[in-house]
Amino acid sequence: MTPIDPPGPARGASGGRSDETNAPTATEKKRNANNKKKKKSNSSTCVFQRFENSWMDAGGDLNDIMSQLVTSAAECEQLCCAHPKCQSYTFWMGNTCFLRATRNLPREEANSLSANKL
Structure with a gap:
């Protein structure tokens, strides 16, 4: 069975654009602009x-x-x-990362590194 094109303008080999132009459609322009905004915010x-x-x-498991x-x-x-929600973290040299919801002064502990988000 042959697929049927949806009603609307005739579609050519270029996926809906005439062969004379390769300019993006208004929808494609909008999509590209939205993708650029997303990349900047990430x-x-x-x-x-x-x-x-x-x-x-960070005060026990409640803040993990x-x-x-x-x-x-x-x-x-x-x-x-x-x-x-992360305000601080501890990286244990055993390759485990702990994200915390609060900031505190850390206690001394070998084989780990901590940081507060400023």
Whole structure:
């Protein structure tokens, strides 16, 4: 069975555009503009105050947003930056990232790094 084109202007080989023009349609222009806006809003940067050899004790599990396996402290920091509720994180050298909903002064702890979002 042959598929039937929807009613409307005749469609050529260029997917609805005449062969004389390759200009984007109004819908494509709008979609491209929206995609550019999204890319700009996703490229936010965060500033952190980092503490070497420290553990961010954020008041227990109630302030934990999540924990996740990561490969580096930089990846942990990116997760915190991308999460709207994250205020601090601890990266344990065993490759676990803990995101916290509060900021505190960390306690001393070997093999980990903590930071507060500023």
